[in-house]
Amino acid sequence: PTDRLLDGLNRIRWEQDPTLSFRMTCGHGSCGSDAMRINGICGLACQKLVRSFQEEVLIEPLPGFKVVKDLVVDLHPFFEKYRSIKPxxxxxTPPPETERRQSPEEHQRFEEAIRCILCACCTASCPVNQNKGTKDYVGPAALVRAFRYLFDSRDEGTKERLELLDQPHMAWGCQTFWKCTEVCPKEIPVTKQIGQIKRRIYESKPEK
Known part of the structure; x- marks a missing residue:
């Protein structure tokens, strides 16, 4: 009754088909490596109990990525976009003698974004990322990390970050479908954070 889909996949590989390929590392929802599409919804295999499914379970690789083998996809494009937002x-200013201090209140502004484990469930679920016409969109995962630094009181790159994010394929590429928020295994309010980035960009512009 406590078997997870990840346990089922392991049993298949151990007992039936040793060639079955899928990613896994921690097995308890911290690494994000076992992300896949489960009955049409992206999620982590280690977080889904077999008993929660009534009958057959359809397991597929994350959509929108080139399949390497079975459930393994090529995440290089995902991480290239992630690196593009200066994470x-x-x-x-010169580094202080001790550390760059921050109050608990300042830390709380971006605390939810830190939970991101870069599983790519949000990006794989985003209709904008799945549309060939808007495939250059940097994606929700990258924007969550951009939010994390944009709202960090210790960061001194606000101007260059806002200029970078103020582009059609960056923050403005989000069309607010909320799919990213729905599937996030860490329950990060992704769409809301992207909206806050847009607001920050708008407020940084001089009044006409």
Whole structure:
């Protein structure tokens, strides 16, 4: 009764087909490597109990990515887009002798975004990313990480971040379908955070 889909996949590989390929690492929802489409909805195999499904379970690779083998997809394009938003702290002042301090209230502004495990469920579920005409859209996962640094009080790269995000394939590429928020295994309010990025961009522009 406590078997997860990941356990089922492992049993298939151990007992029936040793060539079955899928990714897994931690097995308890922290690494995000076992993301796949389960009965049409993207999620983590380690978080889905077999008993929660009534009959047959259709397991497919994440949509929108090139399939390498079985349930393994090529995530290089996903991580290239992730790197494009500068997913690191930008500072221009000399480093302090101890650390760059931050209050609990300041940390709380982006605390939810830190939960992202880069499983790509949101990107694979996004209708914009699945549309060939808008495939250049950077995607919700990258924007969640952009939000994380844009609202970090220690970051000093706000101007360049806003200029980077103020492009059709960046923040404005989001069409607010909410699919990313629906499937996020860490329950991050992805769409809301992208909306806050858009608002920050808008407020940074001079009044006409």
């Amino acid at each position: 690191y702290l930008i500072t221009h």
